[in-house]
Amino acid sequence: MLDILFNRGSTIEKKESTIKAVLFDLGETLLNFGRFSPTQIFRQGARLSYDYLKGCGQSVGNFEYYCWSNMIALRIRHLISNIMKNDFNSTALLRNLGKRKGIKFDKQQWRHFAWLWYEPLSRIATVEPKIKETLAALEKFRLKLGILSNTFVSGHSLEKHLEQVGILDFFGVRLYSYEFDFRKPDTRIFKIAAERIGERAENIMFVGDRIDKDIRPALKVGMQPVLKAAYTNAGKKLPQGARRIDHISELPTLIESINTGAAQ
Numbered sequence: 001m002l003d004i005l006f007n008r009g010s011t012i013e014k015k016e017s018t019i020k021a022v023l024f025d026l027g028e029t030l031l032n033f034g035r036f037s038p039t040q041i042f043r044q045g046a047r048l049s050y051d052y053l054k055g056c057g058q059s060v061g062n063f064e065y066y067c068w069s070n071m072i073a074l075r076i077r078h079l080i081s082n083i084m085k086n087d088f089n090s091t092a093l094l095r096n097l098g099k100r101k102g103i104k105f106d107k108q109q110w111r112h113f114a115w116l117w118y119e120p121l122s123r124i125a126t127v128e129p130k131i132k133e134t135l136a137a138l139e140k141f142r143l144k145l146g147i148l149s150n151t152f153v154s155g156h157s158l159e160k161h162l163e164q165v166g167i168l169d170f171f172g173v174r175l176y177s178y179e180f181d182f183r184k185p186d187t188r189i190f191k192i193a194a195e196r197i198g199e200r201a202e203n204i205m206f207v208g209d210r211i212d213k214d215i216r217p218a219l220k221v222g223m224q225p226v227l228k229a230a231y232t233n234a235g236k237k238l239p240q241g242a243r244r245i246d247h248i249s250e251l252p253t254l255i256e257s258i259n260t261g262a263a264q
Contacts, residue, residue, distance in 0.1 A: 016261060016262050017202040017224075017262060018203060018258070018259050018262045018263070019203060019204070019205050019224065019255045019258055019259055020143065020144065020199045020203040020204070021143055021144035021145070021197045021198075021203060021204045021205070022138060022143055022144075022145050022146070022205045022251070023146045023147070023148050023193055023197065023204060023205070023207070023223075024146070024171075024207050024208070025148065025149055025150075025206075025210070025214055026147060026158065027149070027151075028209040028228070028231070029207055029208055029209050029228050029248075030127065030162075030167070030248070031127060031161070031162075031165075032126045032127065032128075032230070033121065033125050034124070034126075034231065036121075036124055039071075041120045041121050041124070042071055042074075043067060044120035045116060045119065045120050046063070046066065046071070046117075047063070047067075048116040048117070048120070049094075049113055049117050050066050052113060052116055053098075053103065053113075056109070058102075058103050058104075059101070059102060059103075060101070069097070073093065073097055074090060074093065074094075077090075077093055081152070085182065085183065085186070086180065087150060087151060087152045087176075087177040087178040088152050088178055089152065089154060089178045090178075091111075091114040091153075091154035091156075094114065094117065095110050095113075095114075111154075111156050111157075114154050115156070115157045115160055117157075118153055118157040118158075118161070122164070128247055128248050128249060130249050131167060131248060132166055132170075133249075134248050134249045134251060134252060135167055136170075138251060138255070141252070141255060141256070143255070144172065144173070144198065144199065145171050145172065145173075146172065146174065146175070146193065146197045147171050147173070148184070148189065148190070148193045149176055149177065150183045150184050150213065151176050151177060151178060152177075154178075155174065155176050155179075158176070159174070172197075173193070173197045175189065175196065177189065180192070184210075184213040184217060185212060185213045185214075186217070187220050190206070190218060190221045191221055194223075200222075201221045201222035204223045204224070205223065205224045205225070205251075206218035206223045206224070206225045207225075207226045207228055207251070208225070208226075208227065208228065209227065209230040209232045210232055210233065211233055211239065214227070215238075215242050216239060219239060219241050219242065224243075225239075225241075225242045226243045226244070226251070227244045228245055228247075228248065229244065229245065229247075
């Protein structure tokens with residue numbers, strides 16, 4: 001049953017709920033990578049990890065063989081994940097490949113090894129100039145903040161990146177798709193995110209860059225979706241019931257407007 005109804009002419013509409021939490025996607029939302037060459041980035045990560053292995057006295061053989069064998073394994077696993085509609089833990093895959101080749105590392109070394117594969121991607125990423133101020137403003141509204149992202153990159157590497165740009169501590173809830181048997185746009189992962197952050201779906205704003213994987217499923221579960229402008233949605237029509245922003249810095253004003261209207 002609708003909580004609050006109001007009339008506008010002959011139309012009866014549901015009054016918007018107060019925003020109590022905000023969930024963010026990562027790529028092209030909090031972290032902007034833009035267009036890049038995956039092969040070039042992969043080779044850079046391969047070189048860093050290869051040099052690290054050699055520096056640790058591990059037997060790694062020829063670089064080209066090392067690079068291409070890992071690339072082929074990852075591409076095959078990525079293809080399977082697209083068929084199965086779930087994500088995989090690339091760190092676990094690379095670690096298992098390494099162990100088969102006789103590489104022996106402790107937990108911290110394996111984590112650093114995984115970071116070296118991701119590091120070239122972190123170098124090209126940018127965040128908005130006032131992202132920390134914006135997130136701090138949202139916290140002043142007593143909003144819960146979280147992350148829900150489709151990814152096969154390990155959470156440790158992603159969180160190291162977020163820590164480097166100074167925003168990790170803003171997000172008490174962080175969900176990565178490789179931890180589940182499904183991924184966005186499956187609505188189950190949105191429902192789990194709502195449970196984890198502890199608010200009803202209608203009180204959660206979801207901010208993302210993909211209409212198909214972020215906006216439409218967020219609408220389906222009753223969240224209030226916001227599309228952040230990015231090359232991934234350029235020229236695409238915004239679904240009814242969603243909003244659009246150009247920058248994350250617009251969120252405090254938008255949320256204040258929504259919450260003020262809901263209180264009246």
